[in-house]
Every structure is written in C-alpha cells, then in structure tokens.
Amino acid sequence: MLIKVRKGWELPERDATPESTYLNRRQILKAAGMLTTGSLLAAPADPKSLYPAKRNPEFTLDRPVTEDWAATGYNNFYEFDPNDKQAVKDLVGKFQTSPWQIEVTGMVNKPKTFDVDEITRTYPLEERLYRFRCVEAWSMAVPWTGFPLSHLIKAVEPKSTAKYIRFVTASKPKEMPGMVRTPWYPWPYHEGLRMDEAMHDLTLVATGLYGKPMPKQNGAPIRLVVPWKYGYKSIKSIVKMEFTDKEPPTFWNKLQSSEYGFYSNVIPTKAHPRWSQATEKVIPTMERRPTLMYNGYEKYVAGLYNGKEF
Ligand SMILES: Nc1nc2c(c(=O)[nH]1)N[C@H]1C(S)=C(S)[C@@H](COP(=O)(O)O)O[C@H]1N2
C-alpha cells in the first residue's frame, strides 16, 4: 500500500488540508495501525512525488527536444554493452539502483556517505533543457532533472588544497554484463573535473530525465551532466566523489590518451584524430547540423579556459 505524504508547505493554498481534517486523518491512520512511532511528516517522501520538477526557464534550446524513446533507447553505457547502443536498455534489468549510496571523501572537512533519497530530498530539484554532444558526433537535447553539483560540494566543505574531483561509477559485474565481456577495460568507469568546472552552475547532478526518475540506461539513480564537454565526462551511476589535489586519471584517457583528453570541451574546429567535429548527427534522424563552440555554452564557460585548455 502506498500513501503519498506531502509536506504542508509544498501544497498550493487551495489544497492545504485544514488542521481539523489533518488530525482526524491522523487519528484514523493511527487506529488502523498505520502510524507507529514518529510523526506523519517524518515519513520519507515518495521519490516519484519529486517529479516532474519545475523547469528553469534560463535554459532554452535552438532545436526540438529529442523524443523520449530515442534518448532512452540509444545509450553509451559500456558496463552493459560496449558496442550496441540500442541493446543497453534491454540489458539493465538486473541492475539494482535502490537503495544507493554515494561516498564523498578526500580533501574535505565534512566527508559523508549520502543516501540518494536523502540527496533528492535535500537539494531542490529543477528541470533544465540541455544540448548533449557525444565525442562520436551524435547529439541530443533533453530535459534533465537535478541540481547544481556546487550545492553538494559546499555541503562537504572542500579544503583549500582540493583542486579536482574524481568520480567513480558502481562496479557490479553480476548486474552489468558488459563489464564481464570486457575485462581489459580499466573498470570501474571513472572521470574527473577541475574544481572550478565542478563548481560551475551548468554542472548538474542529474537524478531524472523527461520529468521522471532517471532510467537505468541513462545512469540511474544519479549521474553527472556537463553540457559543454563531450558526453563521456558525464559519468553515470556514481558511487564515489573524491576531492584531490591532482588531476584525476580518467577511463577514456587511460585507454587512448591521444583521443580523449582530460578537458574534452566541445570545440568544433578541434578534430578527433579519426573524424571531424565540425558537424554533429542529431538522434534519431542523424540529420547533420553544425557543432557549436562549447556545445552552445560559450557565454557561460569561455571564462574558465581563456582559450588555453581544450
Ligand atoms: N559509467 C559510465 N558513464 C558513462 C558512459 C559509460 O559507458 N559508463 N558513457 C559516457 C558516454 S560516452 C556518453 S555519450 C554518455 C551517454 O549518456 P546517455 O546514454 O544518457 O545519452 O554517458 C557517459 N557516461
């Protein structure tokens, strides 16, 4: 049995329950044995009640939103299938994404292991329409639900010596068939950001997509979205964030450093050694359009680099 409990202040005035009704309902629930210790308000929010979150109007698109079936049916998630993007959604069945914890550790004053449900209740969720560009040249434009990573960073109080954050994906070979098939890859998947990139308002911790909790194939229950960088920086299904003073090694850089640098910003004039990045293929039609500098986020992020690091 599912009882949806909303906090009083989340309800519009006209829907607010009068105190007397509230007390009656409470007495009824108590009589029915549905209230034990603690107050009704302390009941954990049903995570689904957090969606859809209010859209942040600041982020608009220059193209249509990608259809839901396309963005949830064409995925790079090597832990499940390293070759077939359309197979990933059918291979995530055994992947357990709840309960889920994230360890935040390293050079911080307040290291903490967070429960994902606690995170989604603590930081107000919003929806943002972002372009998303894979290094392989396909692109999409989708509504992510999440909150700026900076909120979580501030909560753990980084030490002044922390210059980077290293992110790590879950390693569950029994639930992730692609890992078993590719033992030569440097699992678990890991990524990194410089502190100012991580603190940037565009950098999202995403827990949802299309107004619903994150589909497993898109990185449930919690992933990064860094929209001005190639998609592989947007690490999925995160279990660990570690603050460090050294540039963290990354999964793709270890595999092929000449093709996948640490910064990996979307720069249309900077070709991949094996293909041009001047245009991109929009899923699902694969119609070509020009790639934008910093994936269209130049006005927000150009100041981070001063034309130096790519
Ligand atoms: N853990 C993990 N994160 C990952 C990947 C992966 O294989 N494993 N692929 C990356 C790549 S290459 C891209 S393009 C995006 C794809 O995200 P999407 O499937 O939600 O479109 O996830 C990124 N994050």
Ligand SMILES: [Mo]
């Ligand atoms: Mo990618």
